[in-house]
Amino acid sequence: xxxxDSAPPKVIHTNERQxxxxxxxxxxxxLDKNRIVSGTDPRAKSACGESQSKFNDNCIKMWVDYFLxxxxxxxxxxxxxxxLEQAGYKPLDSPITVEEVPDNRQ
Amino acid sequence: MLCRTNRQALKxxxxxxxxxxxxxxxxxxxxxxxxxxxxxxxxxxxxxxxNGKPKKPLSRVVIGSGTRVRKGSNQLPTRTVWRSLLIxxxxxxxxxxxxxxxxxxxxxxxxxxxxxxxxxxxxGGPFKLTDMNGNTFTDKDLLNKFSIIYFGFTMxxxxxxxxxxxxxxxxxxxxxxxxxxxxxxxxxxxxPARDTPEVLKEYLAxxxxxxxxxxxxxxxxxDICKKYRxxxxxxxNVKPGQNYLxxxxxxxxxxxxxxxxxxxxxxxxxxxxxxxxxxxxxxxWRPSDAEDLPWYKNIF
Numbered sequence: 001x002x003x004x005d006s007a008p009p010k011v012i013h014t015n016e017r018q019x020x021x022x023x024x025x026x027x028x029x030x031l032d033k034n035r036i037v038s039g040t041d042p043r044a045k046s047a048c049g050e051s052q053s054k055f056n057d058n059c060i061k062m063w064v065d066y067f068l069x070x071x072x073x074x075x076x077x078x079x080x081x082x083x084l085e086q087a088g089y090k091p092l093d094s095p096i097t098v099e100e101v102p103d104n105r106q
Numbered sequence: 107m108l109c110r111t112n113r114q115a116l117k118x119x120x121x122x123x124x125x126x127x128x129x130x131x132x133x134x135x136x137x138x139x140x141x142x143x144x145x146x147x148x149x150x151x152x153x154x155x156x157n158g159k160p161k162k163p164l165s166r167v168v169i170g171s172g173t174r175v176r177k178g179s180n181q182l183p184t185r186t187v188w189r190s191l192l193i194x195x196x197x198x199x200x201x202x203x204x205x206x207x208x209x210x211x212x213x214x215x216x217x218x219x220x221x222x223x224x225x226x227x228x229x230g231g232p233f234k235l236t237d238m239n240g241n242t243f244t245d246k247d248l249l250n251k252f253s254i255i256y257f258g259f260t261m262x263x264x265x266x267x268x269x270x271x272x273x274x275x276x277x278x279x280x281x282x283x284x285x286x287x288x289x290x291x292x293x294x295x296x297x298p299a300r301d302t303p304e305v306l307k308e309y310l311a312x313x314x315x316x317x318x319x320x321x322x323x324x325x326x327x328x329d330i331c332k333k334y335r336x337x338x339x340x341x342x343n344v345k346p347g348q349n350y351l352x353x354x355x356x357x358x359x360x361x362x363x364x365x366x367x368x369x370x371x372x373x374x375x376x377x378x379x380x381x382x383x384x385x386x387x388x389x390x391w392r393p394s395d396a397e398d399l400p401w402y403k404n405i406f
Contacts, residue, residue: 010305011260011309012309013308013309013312014267014312014313021264061349062261062263062350062351063263066263066351067263
C-alpha cells in the first residue's frame with residue numbers, strides 16, 4: 001500500500017510519542033542525578049544504562065539525536081542565563097523599570 | 107442662617123417675575139421702592155405682604171424685583187434650584203460620558219486601522235495547495251470564516267505536537283457546537299516530501315478531527331511560507347525515507363473571514379491564553395464595509 005515501505009516510520013502517533021517522551025524524561029532525570037550533561041558521555045551508559053536503552057528503543061533515531069543535542073543546548077543556555085543574571089542582567093520580557101532621572105535643565 | 111436662606115430665596119424668586127413682566131416692570135419698581143423704606147431685619151424679609159407687596163432688603167435684590175412674590179413662595183424656588191442643578195449635572199455628565207465613550211471608541215478604531223497598514227497586507231496572499239483529502243485548497247477557501255493556520259511537519263519531535271495540543275484545546279472550545287464551528291484550523295506542512303495527504307490525515311486525527319492538513323509541491327510550500335513570513339529549512343532534494351528534521355518558525359496565524367491577517371499566537375501562549383486571545387479577536391472583528399458606515403450607526 002505505502003510506496004516507501006523501507007522508510008522507518010510514516011506517522012508517529014500520540015501514544016508512541018508519549019512513550020518516547022517518557023523514556024526521554026526518565027533518561028534525562030538519571031543524567032541530572034549523576035550530573036552528566038551529554039547523553040553520549042561514556043559515564044551515561046554505566047550510570048543510566050537501563051533508562052538509556054529504553055530511550056533508544058522508544059524513540060526513532062532522528063529524535064534521539066535531536067533530544068540529546070537539545071539537552072546540551074538547554075544546559076548551556078540555562079548556565080549562560082544564570083551567569084548573566086548573576087551579573088545583573090534582566091530578561092528582555094521582564095517588565096522594564098525606568099529610574100527617574102532628575103531634571104537639570106532649569 | 108435663616109436670614110441668608112431667605113435672602114437667597116428672594117433673590118432667586120425675583121428672577122421669575124422679572125422675565126414674565128419685563129415691559130411693565132421698570133415703571134412699577136421705582137414707585138415701589140420709593141414707598142418702602144429699606145429694611146434689613148430678618149423678620150421683615152420673611153416675605154409678608156403689606157398691601158399685597160412684600161417687604162424686602164433692597165440692597166440684596168435686583169431693583170424692582172419681587173413685586174409679584176406670593177406668600178410662602180420663598181420655599182419653592184430652593185427646590186427648583188436644586189432640581190435644575192441636578193438636571194444640569196446629570197445632563198452635563200451624560201453628555202460628557204457620551205463624548206468620552208465616543209472619543210475612546212474612535213481612538214481604538216484609529217489604532218486598529220493604523221495596525222492594518224496601507225496597501226497590501228504584509229502577511230498572507232494567494233496560494234494553492236492540496237488538502238489531506240486530495241482536494242485543492244486555495245486562499246479563497248479562507249473566506250467567510252475565521253481560520254487559524256499552523257506551519258509544521260509530522261516528524262516534529264516536540265514543538266509541533268505541543269502546539270497542536272494547544273490548538274486542540276482552543277478548538278474544543280470554539281468548535282464545540284457542530285453547527286457553529288467558529289474556526290477553520292489548518293496545518294500546513296513544511297515538509298512536503300514526507301507529509302503526503304495520507305500521512306497528514308493519519309497524523310492530525312490524533313489531535314483534533316477538525317484540523318485540515320495542507321500539503322503541496324516544494325515550490326507551492328515555499329511560496330506560501332514566503333507569503334506568511336515562515337522560515338523553514340527543508341532540504342529541497344531529500345528522498346522519502348531519508349532522516350532529517352525541519353527547522354521552522356512557530357506561530358499560529360489568525361486570519362479573518364475576508365482572508366486577511368489578524369494576529370499571530372506564539373510559542374509563549376498556553377492553551378487558555380491562546381483561547382482567550384482568539385476569543386477576543388473573534389468578538390472584536392467587524393467586516394471592513396461596516397467600518398465605512400457613518401459613526402452614529404456604529405454606536406449601538
